[in-house]
Amino acid sequence: MMEPSEAALPEEPVATHEEITFKTDLSQTRPSEDPQDLDAAVRVERFSSWYGDFQALQALSFVIPENRITAFIGPSGCGKSTLLRWINRMNDLVPSARAEGVLELHGTDLLSSQADVVDLRRRVGMVFQKPNPFPKSIYDNVAFGPRLHRKLSRSETDDLVEQSLNDAALWDEVKDRLKASALSLSGGQQQRLCIARAVACGPEILLMDEPCSALDPKSTAAIENLMATLRQHYTIAIVTHNMQQAARTSDFTAFLYQGELIEFGATQQIFTKPEQRETENYITGRFG
Amino acid sequence: MTNPSANPTRPIPGRPRSKTAQRVRERLIQAGLVGCALFSILITASIVVILAAEAIQFFRLDEVSITEFFFGTEWSPLLGAEKHFGIWPLICGTLLVTAVAMSVALPLGLITAVYLSEYAPPRLRAVLKPTLEVLAGIPTVVFGFFALTVITPGLISLHEGFEIYNAFSAGIAVGIMCLPIVTSLTEDALQAVPRALRAGAFGLGATRFEVSVKIVLPAALSGIVAAFLLAIARAVGETMIVALAAGSSPNMTLDPRESVQTMTGYMVQIFLGDASNYGPEYLSSYAVAFMLFVMTFGITVIGQKIRKRFREVYQ
Numbered sequence: 016m017m018e019p020s021e022a023a024l025p026e027e028p029v030a031t032h033e034e035i036t037f038k039t040d041l042s043q044t045r046p047s048e049d050p051q052d053l054d055a056a057v058r059v060e061r062f063s064s065w066y067g068d069f070q071a072l073q074a075l076s077f078v079i080p081e082n083r084i085t086a087f088i089g090p091s092g093c094g095k096s097t098l099l100r101w102i103n104r105m106n107d108l109v110p111s112a113r114a115e116g117v118l119e120l121h122g123t124d125l126l127s128s129q130a131d132v133v134d135l136r137r138r139v140g141m142v143f144q145k146p147n148p149f150p151k152s153i154y155d156n157v158a159f160g161p162r163l164h165r166k167l168s169r170s171e172t173d174d175l176v177e178q179s180l181n182d183a184a185l186w187d188e189v190k191d192r193l194k195a196s197a198l199s200l201s202g203g204q205q206q207r208l209c210i211a212r213a214v215a216c217g218p219e220i221l222l223m224d225e226p227c228s229a230l231d232p233k234s235t236a237a238i239e240n241l242m243a244t245l246r247q248h249y250t251i252a253i254v255t256h257n258m259q260q261a262a263r264t265s266d267f268t269a270f271l272y273q274g275e276l277i278e279f280g281a282t283q284q285i286f287t288k289p290e291q292r293e294t295e296n297y298i299t300g301r302f303g
Numbered sequence: 304m305t306n307p308s309a310n311p312t313r314p315i316p317g318r319p320r321s322k323t324a325q326r327v328r329e330r331l332i333q334a335g336l337v338g339c340a341l342f343s344i345l346i347t348a349s350i351v352v353i354l355a356a357e358a359i360q361f362f363r364l365d366e367v368s369i370t371e372f373f374f375g376t377e378w379s380p381l382l383g384a385e386k387h388f389g390i391w392p393l394i395c396g397t398l399l400v401t402a403v404a405m406s407v408a409l410p411l412g413l414i415t416a417v418y419l420s421e422y423a424p425p426r427l428r429a430v431l432k433p434t435l436e437v438l439a440g441i442p443t444v445v446f447g448f449f450a451l452t453v454i455t456p457g458l459i460s461l462h463e464g465f466e467i468y469n470a471f472s473a474g475i476a477v478g479i480m481c482l483p484i485v486t487s488l489t490e491d492a493l494q495a496v497p498r499a500l501r502a503g504a505f506g507l508g509a510t511r512f513e514v515s516v517k518i519v520l521p522a523a524l525s526g527i528v529a530a531f532l533l534a535i536a537r538a539v540g541e542t543m544i545v546a547l548a549a550g551s552s553p554n555m556t557l558d559p560r561e562s563v564q565t566m567t568g569y570m571v572q573i574f575l576g577d578a579s580n581y582g583p584e585y586l587s588s589y590a591v592a593f594m595l596f597v598m599t600f601g602i603t604v605i606g607q608k609i610r611k612r613f614r615e616v617y618q
């Protein structure tokens with residue numbers, strides 16, 4: 016009889032020998048811009064939000080600039096996900112959540128009770144922390160969103176699926192098995208599928224809540240490279256706990272702490288000469 | 304594994320437990336578990352064997368022919384000079400009642416489950432779900448009574464064609480009886496679909512209805528099918544309601560207004576009536592029971608197959 020203590024130990028993770036390249040490093044290649052000079056995709060003004068009596072966000076004011084990548088950083092529980100969930104009204108599903116102030120997407124009031132929530136969510140793509148493909152084929156995952164909102168012919172759908180998968184840098188890997196279940200993909204591929212799925216609806220802004228936290232370095236690199244490409248057509252807001260990732264990928268960085276916006280500025284400036292003491296402490300890892 | 308040269312660790316209080324005692328205890332527990340499992344398998348197996356043995360005896364009788372039993376359309380073991388043992392009228396009665404029951408229970412149960420799982424506010428759900436489970440505990444004789452005293456008179460007042468004992472009334476009562484299980488199991492299947500899938504679909508701009516129908520229902524399909532098949536198996540095997548409300552005339556009919564006899568109904572009639580303990584009518588009930596066993600067994604097997612086929616693995 017085998018003693019439990021002699022059961023095989025889990026194997027050491029095998030280091031991948033493939034080279035991991037992070038092509039993007041915006042902080043090195045792009046000059047700092049002033050967010051005020053750019054068009055605003057999302058305008059946030061004196062925006063506060065509550066869960067019951069608990070105030071999760073305190074009078075935030077800033078803009079998310081068009082066609083740029085904005086990173087949201089801050090310690091756990093500071094309200095980053097809450098902010099993203101307001102931008103696509105996912106907080107409608109939380110009965111205790113309410114908000115005050117101004118939150119606009121290209122001039123549309125996102126908080127109005129008259130707003131067409133379904134249309135708003137179509138205009139705002141969301142990528143979640145854990146990949147959550149539907150248990151359907153790869154093709155049907157991508158076509159799901161567009162089919163909800165438009166009548167599409169077969170060939171239009173085919174084209175849209177191909178284009179979205181291309182946008183998400185996944186087409187070459189899956190073009191021969193579009194009918195296979197999305198659950199047969201690897202975690203990194205699933206996350207890119209979720210990006211393709213969001214992109215297929217033609218969103219004006221793409222929200223990503225820690226999109227790489229469940230992924231290995233190689234898939235992370237793939238997604239970061241992808242963000243650099245998507246940046247040409249989309250506005251991206253990304254939440255990340257990875258300081259290098261924020262520094263590498265984003266044009267602008269917002270630092271939130273206990274529901275307050277401590278600092279917002281060009282990523283290069285935030286990471287090289289932050290104006291606030293808390294920001295410096297956080298990005299250098301002295302607290303968080 | 305122990306390495307004496309490793310960092311000296313903090314001593315832990317107490318004496319080491321006896322390894323032998325631990326091993327003996329594990330062995331005993333294992334033996335006990337195996338014993339219990341064997342016991343229930345044995346009981347089930349012996350039931351099947353007894354059923355089969357008695358059924359074989361039935362087929363050995365001179366008055367009985369196997370071909371007639373499986374293909375005959377007349378079942379008259381008690382009346383008349385000539386006895387006929389063709390099982391189709393009983394199967395027909397069973398299927399008729401089951402069909403009526405399922406056309407009540409499945410759609411209603413599915414809709415209720417979707418409402419409870421996807422639409423109902425959490426507080427309402429917390430009240431409704433346990434209530435349903437209480438309903439599932441009502442003895443079936445109550446439903447039989449209900450069929451006879453409420454449903455049948457109601458049906459007759461609506462339409463004169465209904466007989467006093469009829470398949471429709473019994474079917475409705477069986478359906479109502481099955482409703483709580485269908486709802487409860489289907490709701491469990493819907494709840495097992497990860498929240499993240501719903502969030503993903505809402506995030507793409509799907510309405511609550513689209514999320515329910517296009518994401519949650521397909522993802523829960525295997526569980527829903529399993530719930531449905533369990534309900535069908537229960538309806539096929541339901542005895543008390545049909546014995547009370549469906550009648551005891553083995554008619555070869557598909558008209559639910561007529562009186563029928565189901566397989567279970569026949570068995571009740573034989574075992575409760577004053578049929579002898581060895582005559583052909585007595586033995587015939589074993590043959591019928593064996594057929595019933597094969598049918599419900601078949602449904603279960605199909606259910607398992609479908610479950611496996613449609614099971615999606617999350618994560």
Ligand SMILES: Nc1ncnc2c1ncn2[C@@H]1O[C@H](COP(=O)(O)OP(=O)(O)OP(=O)(O)O)[C@@H](O)[C@H]1O
Pocket residue numbers: 066069071090091092093094095096097098109111
């Ligand atoms: N549904 C909810 N109900 C009540 N309070 C909530 C809810 N969701 C979040 N909160 C609270 O709001 C605050 C902000 O939460 P949020 O999820 O936005 O943090 P976060 O910055 O995304 O953290 P993390 O980095 O850990 O994801 C936390 O204190 C959290 O406890």
Ligand SMILES: [Mg+2]
Pocket residue numbers: 095096097224
């Ligand atoms: Mg979060």
